[in-house]
Amino acid sequence: MPGDILIEVRELTKRYGGVVALADMNLTVERGTVHAVVGENGAGKSTLMKILAGAVHPDSGTIKVGGETVAFDSPNDARKRGIGIVYQELSLFPERSVLANLYVNREPAAFGIVSTRKMEAESRDILDRLGLHVEVDAPVGRLSIGERQLVELARVLLEEPQLIILDEPNSALNERETQRLFAVLRQLSARGHTMLYVSHRLEEVFAISDRVTITRNGRDVLTRDRADLTIPEVIEGMIGAQQDALFPPPLPAVAGRAEERIVIKGLSGGPLKDVDLTARSGEVVGLAGLEGSGVSALLAILFGTQKARAGKVTFPDDRGLPRSPTDAARRGVCLVPADRRRNGLMLEKSILFNISQVFVGAQTGGSWLYRNGPAFARAQRQIDNLKIKARSPWTLANQLSGGNQQKIVIGKWLEVGPKVFLLDDPTRGVDVGAKREIYGLIRKMSSDGGIVLFSSTELPELVGLCDRIVVFYQGRIAGELSGVDDHTLLHVINTGEMPAAAERSEATP
Amino acid sequence: MTDTGTAPEPSASRRRFRMPEETGVIIALVLMILIIGIARPRFLNPINLLTILSHTTFQGMLAVGMVYLLAIREIDLSVGWIFNFSAVFTGLLMVAGVDPWIAAFGGVAFGALLGLFNGILSVGLRLPAIIVTLGTYSMFQGLSLVVNNGRAVVPPDQDTSYFNAVAAKIFGIVPVAALVFVVLAIVMHFVLHRTKFGYRVQAVGSNPEAAELAGISNATIKLQTLVLMGAICGLSGAMYIGFRGAIDPNEGSDFVLVVVAAVIIGGTPLSGGYGTVIGAVVGMMIIQVISSGLIFFGIDATWSTFVTGAVIVLAVSLDQLIKFQRARRANRVKLEQDSATEP
Amino acid sequence: MAPTDTPQTTATHGPGIRAAGRATVDVALRVGGLFAAVIVVAIIFIIINPAFANPNLAVSVLRSMSSVAIMAMGLTLVIVVGEIDLSFGAMYGLAANSLAVMWIVGGVPVYLAIPLVLCIGAVVGLFNGVLVTSIKIPSFIVTLGSYNLLYGLSLWVTNSGTFNPVYPPPGSTMDQGQLDFFIGLTQNIGAYRLSIEVFWMIGIAIVVGFLLHRTLFGFRLTAIGGNPTAGQLARLPVKRYKILAFVLCGVLASIAGMLDFSFIQTTQPDIGLSQTFPVFAAVIIGGASLTGGKGTIIGTLGGALLLAELQIGLALLSPGPHVQQIFLGAVTIGAVALDLFLTRIRKSRAA
């Protein structure tokens, strides 16, 4: 149904200082529809609405109302064009009466005398329609928030706008009030009002709107009829490939997989002294500690590059510590080293070559031949799987960005399906987008039944990603934390004292 | 080694259309032959060219093995004496009455054993091969000279089938020795590029640390490569004694430098990670063409040493300058990446 | 920077800064061990054959180590800066041969010919150095090339002949004064007939040792060898110093060549070529690392001494002349392996 177009926004941009709020935003609203604009916080929704309401001037771009290009100099201009906005924050005068609030700045006056009666008569109808049965002379401050919201809406409706903008109107409302507001909105919609509804609450959007525009990073990503959309689709659109949630939540474990575990008992070696630790599949275990605290030694011992002095370790395959990295690689233990350029990659070789490192280099059995065909397929598989940005599998490793290089290092291991993942600061020096993807990967490793030991020098990363954090201090485990904040963790890392054990032990003489 | 970041981007879509790495040296070789040939047409006589090929055989085989060593960032200085010692050993076996064919296999095995000795020392003591082979260079030399008493070993010529076979010419023109050399080169080329072992060799050479952490044991590869090198030296030595019928006490003492020169002219970098067997063969032929070409020009043979040196320097300078040019075009000066590696 | 300390604390260094650390100890151990080995080997020889306890033998060991040591010192400089030189042996030969040709055939006075030969050494070093630093060809290749070039030149200038100033070719006469001067450079003096060549070696060792261990040049040379990239980034004169190291190596090789010529009084085109490996062995035994940044003159001298001792001892002892080669190789590997082994033990103990 190609209805007639009420508002058309083209290539709207707006920046505040160095920050871009809108970059090339487009929006088309058809008359008589409820059009929802959704997006994460900071996606540019509010800025767009403020521009439409004339409160903010765009840097460039055009706005057409009913096919006519307009430029709003002030909110009044917008109002004159028939655009009314119900702000997110209430903009009522609590001391003044409902009526006074309804007619702010445009009281119907005859010869300079404000006619309360006329106001009352005019507003009666609208207030009834909204189901707002309040004393119109009472100050707004006495009303409940839900009622105030309706007053605000009434004020806008009084102007008989062509378009009503509702910017997160229910952010302050409770459930009942929201339901009431929604009932009103549906009524209005049924009467043919055009509404632009801004929210990030998707259930509501789906409940009320006809059409949905998804925004992200100051752009419109997609506009479609509600009926053609599902909530997951909208979420994906809002978040994009770059999830704004930096740390993905744990994924549900793949069903039917038995729990596997590494059990470390009394392990000593390097700086490590008598370490006991158990890591299970399906969880991400963070390892934290200052340099020399034993974190890197633990990873090295588990991977077989360093020898343990004492202790017993049981791997998922019921065997002990690997004798060498080769042994480790063959037994499905993988290490993503901290310095990938030095320890993880062959920079002058192609992606294809690098992805084959473990598969061809470490695995026994199979053909003694190394053929380009299967190697190509492996590389292509990991490029697709990990979304490595590269022209082709022949691209040399040193032509890639840090994040993509790290993905290769991970990909070469995924190709052999390891059971144990030892990750040593895997996101160092990669950009935020790639970090997110790597976090996602780590989550996936663990939900796929991998045992993940994750070490990092970035506290937020440990706190955000790990299910529990084991803190090492001077070769011993100082304690295990989960759900802590950066500062607590920092304290433990630096002092080796657990927060609970912080009280003093001096005895009174 | 210096232009890590500026290596030519593999052509946009498919790599197979790329020119082989060896194109440059092959063109150089052909040009050189043509230039000499135009001036002295006699030089182009196929028999002459095949003779040149057969002259490169024994050192050329060593060069083929050396490619593997340079590819894993190692070098074997003792090849000349492994060659000599294996030849002496083969000769002595023959003198002792062993069947020449069996003696020849014995020579190959003996070479492999010497290689194993290098490998065990290098891996066991965790020393770079250059140091170990600097030592074994002297040791093998001394042992060989002790064994042959400093005199040439001349096997008896009772059973000549082996000698005839090695020195034979198929169709009267293609020397068997050269044929063996070519077959070896092709096999070794295939091994380097199409087998797991070859892959591992390249991986270890590209980045030993990364390879180790990916489960490729540097020690194993190094040991295997050194044994392979030894076996090839043994093969070369055993064939040499069949070809020449005798082995001089000092034959092979100056091989190593020529062999390394050929490999380098062929385009295998000292920094490892990559090797070209074809290049090494062509490099060896370039050296040989020069020294025979000089004879055709009537220049004293003593000059061939000088010219070999000049060619090494020129060839590598040229290669380096071309890389520079590329780098300048890309407007980048990259740092030497491999500066801070310790043994 | 940091706030001023009150007198309360300035006086204490606490445990923070101690005078001697492990690095110095390492070098001391290394050199000490080497000379201990020299003594042990000497004792073994004497036990096997008491006739070896003979000062004349010691003198001849010193003499035979001299030219090796002089070349090895040059090579040490090059190896310390992280490069390698294969051409010094050929330079040694070229020096002797060109001196012979200039002086005996060309009639150039020896007083003039010697500086000219030194210049040739410097030019060869310059050639190596410039190719290595400016065109960035690995020094292994450059000097492999110049090895062949120089040997070729030797063949050319001598026309594959041999020379002896005492028995000049027919038709040319030698000035007796020049001859005496030249031979006097290395004549044997004193009761034990100690060659002056040994004093040359000691003098050069003092100069080069000072240069390497006590001057800014040596300090930076070692730094560059340890990490050329860092040197470049820190704006140390990397190129200049590398070239200088090659030049010094060339000059020292030509000095060694001329001194040996003076002592032996005869040259062939291929002399010196066989020196390449023993000299390398001496430097490596002396504790220099082929990766650069490590090496001492005293160690190199010790290495040369040990080799000369073994060579002469074994030559006199063994039934065949070639057994010494076997020992030479074994000692080279053994010395480096022992060094590495001790370092590893120390490291693991420290950890």
Place this chain on the structure above:
Amino acid sequence: MTDVLEKGISLRGVTKTYGSTVALAQLDLDLRPGEVLGVAGPNGAGKSTLVRMIAGEERPTLGTLTFDGRPWSPSVEWQAVAVVHQEPQLFPNLTVAENVMVGREASGTRRPKLGAADAAVMEALGIGDLRNRALEDCSLATQQRTEIARAVARAARVFLFDEPNSALTAKESDELFREIHQLADSGRIVVLITHRLEDLVEQCKRVAVVRDGRVRTILEGEALTEEGLARQLVVDATVTVATDTASGATRDPNAPPVFATRGWTLPGVFSDITLHGAPNEIVALMGVEGSGARELLRSLAGLEGCGGALTINGVAGTEAIDRFTAYVPATRQFSLYSNYTVGENLLVRLGRPEIAGAAFALRKRQMKTLAEDAVKRFMVKTGSITQPIRSLSGGNQQKVAIAQALNCSPKLLLLEEPTRGVDIHSKSEIYRLLETFAAEGNSVVMFCTEVLEIYEAAHRVHVVSEGRLSPPLAIADYDHVEQLATDITRLEGEQRGGAVAAAE
């Protein structure tokens, strides 16, 4: 330094080690009767070990304690020392008076009685009226007083107050301090350990700043100000993630820039970059690999052949680069000399006349002094200057790398990812080094890939993307690193978008 006090406690060369950890190292301190001595220091600096040492709960591994000039062992004469904790270590079920007497009951068969002296003490402390109240019903202030009374009653001569007022109201702590001063005035030795700078300044005559197991300095008189204390503490405080980046006060926006580029171009990488750095300013360049940020930084160090104009400190061109800049590459592998010791690594960028004299001979003694100074100045934790560089931890190696560059007194310091592979503790120390360096009127430009690093260390950040420089973001404008990260990501995306648009 070796003479000990005739009156009071002297600690001389006190060292305490736990295994390989050194808690106190050669600590010297005098406690004089009649004055309140403050002790301040970051956590883990050895403060609490010091307190335990004086209280007799720990014995020194090395060194001596003397009391009135005689060797003294508080663990034997523990009666002489009283420690008043933040949370008093008393018996809540007993009354105030009983608490004062606890410990004396064993002296006789009968229940002890409150003596007149005890009563006087309690009266003096203002808890006389409360003597029969159960302690658990008393306020914290009263509990603390009880504890003081207890100590006074058993004739303690040394009073250690460990964070005594952190749980008290302002009025209560005023009263507490009055009593503390009374104790001091009566000739007792009083030590106040607290984090509150204002208390230290107001209540103490001298304040000892303890760091790295040593008395770093003693402030008194004029020097004893909050600011002075803060400076002393902060120079080596344990890590705080949110380092104060608001030190912009010292920067004068009108000061002539330390360096400025115009039309700075590296074909194919970046073009027409205008960048400048004010004195005292740390500028960060952020960008992913291939964005041109790294190359831009390296170009300022003269490592890329660039077009355009560069002025540093009023001098233009390559001469300026040679004279005034120092560059620290991202990997330590490219700045440290593994064959060199810590000391030699620190000095390697120097030349004549700093470390060499006539005939380029090295001045070994001077080198030693210089290296030792540098170790202290740059807080490098090393056993000796002749230790191999590899024996240091990564963080300390990085400090050496930076110190090496700072040693040749540049005006413009160029750093690539200065804290890559460094643990949290060293990170903050490195940030502090940079801050200090900048505060001397120099400029720092660093290339970073971590937002956190920028947030903590820089004053201003430019995002580089597709070879173009974004408008700057001032770090002081941000309260949270997340905000900064969001804006940086946005700038980056926008610029890339812009570049694509420009290309189309």
